[in-house]
Amino acid sequence: MEMAEGEGSTEDHYIDVDTSAISLGGSVVFHVINDAVGFVLYMHQQIPSVLQDMSLDFDELQSEYKELEGNLAQPELKPLVRRKIMSRKREIKHEIRKSEKLMNTISSLRNALQLMICETPGIQRVMLILGGSPLRPQKVYEFFFPHRDNIPCCEGDFAKSKAAEALSRKTIRALITMGAGSCSCPGPMKLFILVLAPPSLNLPHHFLPKRDFRYNKKIVPLRLRLKCITQERATETPLNSATNDLIWFQCRHVIKGLAFQTPEEE
Secondary structure, three states, X not given: OOOOOOOOOHHHOEEEEEEOXXXXXXXXXXXXHHHHHHHHHHHOOOOOOOHHHHHHHHHHHHHHHHHHHHHHOOOOOOHHHHHHHHXXXXXXXXXXXXXXXXXXXXXXXXXXXXXXXXXXXXXOEXXXXXXXXXXXXXXXXXXXXXXXXXXXXXXXXXXOOHHHHHHHHHHHHHHHHOOOOOOOOOOOOEEEEEEEEOOOOOOOOOEEEEOOOOOOOOOOOEEEEEEEOOOOHHHOOOOOOOOOOOEEEEEOOOEEOOOOOOOOOO
């Protein structure tokens, strides 16, 4: 497989992020990418707050909306109280609609990544592209996951372990050190996810094959290599080898940033 335009020498532009875990299992890879998605969206002003807070707020709004509907069903409700509840219900419905599509897309993306990892537990490369299209991005983030030959099968358990939590924190710190988010990207944009996988992958509802994928050669990506510190270099998969039989797959679930006002700097 040819390298994407703008990649240059993979060995020249990456930094290592080590973990004490024995291996990079599917759950660890999933949580690193999931947290990186939230970081990229927030740092590039595509969402108003961190993704975890947005998820909690969204769940609370949905719960309150259902509670208000239950209150309105009470026959003895006084007209004044009913009007107040109706007014609050309209406000909440408006807030839910503003972020509903985003939250649903993120949920679909997470499900798609989990399915991908279950199908191909030895994922080696994942790319996050922020911009108007994958071919002409504003920012590109690449993650390399070197594996041993004996890759553990994914059992479908994606609970966040301490190892995944620690590696996610290290990954975010490394991205900040590399300058991720230092340049703002004003206005709503799209976040595209691409995964390098065998061409036999068959998840048409979630991923589309993108053979010979190339992005604008002027873009310099930020690259991280996440590896186990117990893994001997002799057994690591070189970043530019063992990829001839792999192709890029683009996730169908594209995250669109929200239009919101950010405070102006004084």
